[in-house]
Amino acid sequence: xxxxxxxxxxxxxxxxxxxxxxxxxxxxxxxxxxxxxxxxxxxxxxxxxxxxxxxxxxxxxxxxxxxxxxxxxxxxxxxxxxxxxxxxxxxxxxxxxxxxxxxxxxxxxxxxxxxxxxxxxxxxxxxxxxxxxxxxxxxxxxxxxxxxxxxxxxxxxxxxxxxxxxxxxxxxxxxxxxxxxxxxxxxxxxxxxxxxxxxxxxxxxxxxxxxxxxxxxxxxxxxxxxxxxxxxxxxxxxxxxxxxxxxxxxxxxxxxxxxxxxxxxxxxxxxxxxxxxxxxxxxxxxxxxxxxxxxxxxxxxxxxxxxxxxxxxxx
Amino acid sequence: xxxxxxxxxxxxxxxxxxxxxxxxxxxxxxxxxxxxxxxxxxxxxxxxxxxxxxxxxxxxxxxxxxxxxxxxxxxxxxxxxxxxxxxxxxxxxxxxxxxxxxxxxxxxxxxxxxxxxxxxxxxxxxxxxxxxxxxxxxxxxxxxxxxxxxxxxxxxxxxxxxxxxxxxxxxxxxxxxxxxxxxxxxxxxxxxxxxxxxxxxxxxxxxxxxxxxxxxxxxxxxxxxxxxxxxxxxxxxxxxxxxxxxxxxxxxxxxxxxxxxxxxxxxxxxxxxxxxxxxxxxxxxxxxxxxxxxxxxxxxxxxx
Numbered sequence: 107x108x109x110x111x112x113x114x115x116x117x118x119x120x121x122x123x124x125x126x127x128x129x130x131x132x133x134x135x136x137x138x139x140x141x142x143x144x145x146x147x148x149x150x151x152x153x154x155x156x157x158x159x160x161x162x163x164x165x166x167x168x169x170x171x172x173x174x175x176x177x178x179x180x181x182x183x184x185x186x187x188x189x190x191x192x193x194x195x196x197x198x199x200x201x202x203x204x205x206x207x208x209x210x211x212x213x214x215x216x217x218x219x220x221x222x223x224x225x226x227x228x229x230x231x232x233x234x235x236x237x238x239x240x241x242x243x244x245x246x247x248x249x250x251x252x253x254x255x256x257x258x259x260x261x262x263x264x265x266x267x268x269x270x271x272x273x274x275x276x277x278x279x280x281x282x283x284x285x286x287x288x289x290x291x292x293x294x295x296x297x298x299x300x301x302x303x304x305x306x307x308x309x310x311x312x313x314x315x316x317x318x319x320x321x322x323x324x325x326x327x328x329x330x331x332x333x334x335x336x337x338x339x340x341x342x343x344x345x346x347x348x349x350x351x352x353x354x355x356x357x358x359x360x361x362x363x364x365x366x367x368x369x370x371x372x373x374x375x376x377x378x379x380x381x382x383x384x385x386x387x388x389x390x391x392x393x394x395x396x397x398x399x400x401x402x403x404x405x406x407x408x409x410x411x412x413x414x415x416x417x418x419x420x421x
Numbered sequence: 422x423x424x425x426x427x428x429x430x431x432x433x434x435x436x437x438x439x440x441x442x443x444x445x446x447x448x449x450x451x452x453x454x455x456x457x458x459x460x461x462x463x464x465x466x467x468x469x470x471x472x473x474x475x476x477x478x479x480x481x482x483x484x485x486x487x488x489x490x491x492x493x494x495x496x497x498x499x500x501x502x503x504x505x506x507x508x509x510x511x512x513x514x515x516x517x518x519x520x521x522x523x524x525x526x527x528x529x530x531x532x533x534x535x536x537x538x539x540x541x542x543x544x545x546x547x548x549x550x551x552x553x554x555x556x557x558x559x560x561x562x563x564x565x566x567x568x569x570x571x572x573x574x575x576x577x578x579x580x581x582x583x584x585x586x587x588x589x590x591x592x593x594x595x596x597x598x599x600x601x602x603x604x605x606x607x608x609x610x611x612x613x614x615x616x617x618x619x620x621x622x623x624x625x626x627x628x629x630x631x632x633x634x635x636x637x638x639x640x641x642x643x644x645x646x647x648x649x650x651x652x653x654x655x656x657x658x659x660x661x662x663x664x665x666x667x668x669x670x671x672x673x674x675x676x677x678x679x680x681x682x683x684x685x686x687x688x689x690x691x692x693x694x695x696x697x698x699x700x701x702x703x704x705x706x707x708x709x710x711x712x713x714x715x716x717x718x719x720x721x722x723x724x725x
Contacts (some may be wrong), residue, residue, distance in 0.1 A: 214443025240461035277453020
């Protein structure tokens with residue numbers, strides 16, 4: 107009798123907890139998804155619905171005008187292509203260089219490698235604002251230790267090209283690269299040493315051990331780094347607005363969207379210049395910018411969520 | 422005999438080979454570290470102690486001592502306020518984000534219907550809430566309009582933080598704690614959107630805890646509350662430090678301080694002042710990092 111009552115009490119507790127948990131998760135999911143839903147509903151609204159008190163989420167007059175507007179102002183297709191090229195290139199290069207460095211720091215110990223790893227930690231800790239000005243000036247008159255002036259006679263201006271991104275990612279010093287090196291190092295440390303030694307005994311050199319044994323085992327870490335690097339490069343405005351001034355990539359286009367929009371409206375029909383309308387087009391622009399990322403995420407999220415658990419970021 | 426010794430000179434030992442390859446593999450990073458990090462760091466330190474003027478023959482750098490620092494701290498109108506604000510914001514937000522993400526990762530680790538969907542929603546901010554999008558979102562007028570509508574609506578208001586605050590004050594909770602907590606409720610979107618990576622890290626950590634520990638504690642009759650404090654919490658405590666550091670670093674990317682430093686440098690072309698500001702900011706963050714690391718690492722439980 108007592109047993110049964112206890113059992114039912116426990117049962118009740120469990121149900122209650124499930125309910126609380128459900129409410130919590132549903133609520134917080136709503137908080138996260140709300141801005142996206144908001145933007146989606148704003149984007150498909152007609153201008154007439156903007157001030158209508160009846161319309162909250164589902165508009166009365168559907169229209170794709172905002173999309174058309176935002177696409178022309180942002181030069182969307184070209185921007186999309188540019189951004190894909192930039193993010194893709196930096197992502198692949200960063201992943202390669204960080205994997206090499208991470209493996210070296212994890213397994214290929216040499217004199218002073220611990221000291222150098224402290225340097226990696228330092229790159230994570232120093233805010234990029236501290237070093238951006240000297241980097242900017244360095245890139246403006248890029249000389250590679252006086253090497254380039256020897257050949258061409260003058261320094262090269264690398265600003266407003268993709269070279270800063272390519273150079274920094276090739277040398278594992280791009281945006282948040284220290285973090286990626288750290289992730290790779292932790293992961294490679296988690297792979298048993300015996301695997302490596304067995305490969306060596308079977309006649310594999312260090313290079314082929316790395317490329318044929320270690321890398322295939324490090325897929326979770328690689329996926330994590332690829333995704334993070336792609337997304338952060340896509341969204342980054344700090345370096346992008348510093349290095350690129352005229353090239354059209356997503357983040358520069360987005361940050362100049364309000365400005366371009368107001369110019370366009372001033373040139374056209376002046377009565378159209380309404381701050382709320384501008385905000386509406388801007389929201390559509392943001393939606394267009396995150397759309398490719400969201401689609402990408404839908405495809406890789408399963409893999410991503412599973413893989414991060416085995417990444418050893420936890421170390 | 423000589424043949425053998427020649428052979429052994431050519432053939433490096435395994436450790437030596439490893440060291441050689443290690444240097445080879447590290448070299449791209451080292452190159453970039455020197456060119457895109459270390460030398461700029463030294464230069465920035467030097468700029469911060471000098472006044473830089475651009476003239477016809479290029480740039481002239483003149484050593485002026487601490488003038489830039491003095492200007493940043495005493496003359497510049499915005500610097501002190503922005504620095505204090507961004508540090509205070511960081512100190513307020515970091516514990517909230519860490520506690521929140523630990524709590525959520527414990528929940529997301531349990532088995533329930535729709536767990537995969539919930540997880541992918543909670544990691545969505547990792548992708549969306551960074552960089553330019555987050556900055557623009559703040560300035561969205563539509564959002565503001567809607568928020569105003571929402572706050573005048575009776576339903577949201579009834580569940581709002583005012584009621585909660587009154588309830589807690591009546592039950593005798595300290596006023597500062599109450600305002601801290603209600604502030605957290607009001608900023609829930611900001612907190613949720615900044616804790617994606619932290620949830621991931623905690624979740625990964627929780628999954629490495631061996632299930633035997635939980636089984637044993639269940640047999641001994643521990644409640645869920647006890648298992649959390651006696652098993653989960655100590656086991657993930659090293660990650661609390663990781664997450665605190667990550668949260669602090671993550672706040673660099675978008676705050677007013679960064680904007681101010683960049684504006685001073687690139688709009689007003691006062692490179693010296695901008696570098697000095699950046700160094701003060703860096704030192705302030707270092708102090709926060711060191712203090713928090715010191716306090717947390719004393720309490721961390723390591724298995725070894």
